[in-house]
Amino acid sequence: MSEQLSNPEWTKENDARSQVLADRLLDLGPRNSKWDSIRLDISATGSKQCCIVRLCVEDKEVGRIEPDGAVRAAALRIREHMSQPDHGTWLSMQFEVWADGSGKSSIYNHSKKPSWESEEPGTADYADELRIFPRDDEHIPDWFRDELKGIKTPSQEELDNARREAHDRVLEQTAEALDALWSEVGTLDPILYTHILNPVFFGGPRWPGLRQAFQKIDNVGRVSVVASDGLSDP
DSSP: OOOOOSSSSHHHHHHHHHHHHHHHHHHHHSSSSSSEEEEEEEEETTEEEEEEEEETTEEEEEEOOOOHHHHHHHHHHHHTTOOOOOOBBSSEEEEEETSSOOOOOOOOSSSOOOOOOOOOOOHHHHHHHHHHHHHOOSOHHHHHHHHHOOOOHHHHHHHHHHHHHHHHHHHHHHHHHHHHHHHSSSEEEEEEOOOOOOOGTTTTOOOHHTTEEEEEEEETTTTTEEEEEEGOOO
16 A cells, blocks of 8 residues: 555656665565565654664564665655655655565655654754755644644744734834924934833833834924824834
C-alpha cells in the first residue's frame, strides 16, 4: 500500500528515489538468515530522526539491522522532495521491500504524531521542522502546535509583522496630518519636546502619556503655541 500525492511528474521522480532506497535496504539484508522482506520505519522532525530497520517474515519482525548512512540519506532525500509549499512533508514513513526485489510498499504520515523509540524531539526540533518545511496554520496539527510550547509559527510571525507595519503606517500618517494642520496655523518647530522623565513611570496614565510629545508652533499672532500630541496617539 502506498500513500502518494496525485502529481505524475512528482510520482515519476519519487519512484526513482524509492528504488534507490529499496536497493540500499537490500544491500543491508543478511545472506545467512531467513527473511522475506526488510522494512524501514523512520520518524523525522527538523534535523532529528529515528530510524529502525526490521527483518520480517510474513509481516512479523524477526530481527533488526543498524541502518547505515546511505539508507538514512536515501530516506531523507525522499522526505525533502515530497515537501509541498505550506503543507510541509511527512513526519514518518514505513518503507518495505521484498527480499527478492520483486516489490516494495510505502506509507507516509503527514499529520499524526509519530512514535519514537529514541529520545523524542524537543521544542527546538519542532520549530526547525516549520523553518525547513513550512506549513500554514491549517496544516499544523493541534498536537504539533502544543509541542511548539508558545513558539510562533511562520504564519503567526508574518501576521504579527503585517500588524506592526500597519500600525507604523498609522503613526506616520497621524504625524504627517498633525504637521500639516499646525503648518496652517503658524511656523512648525521641527524639534519635538517631551518629558525628561515620563509621568507614566510615576503612576500617570499610559494614554495619553506614554508616547506624549509636545510641538511648538511659532508666529501665531504675537505668541507661540505649545501643543501636546498625546491625545492623537492611535
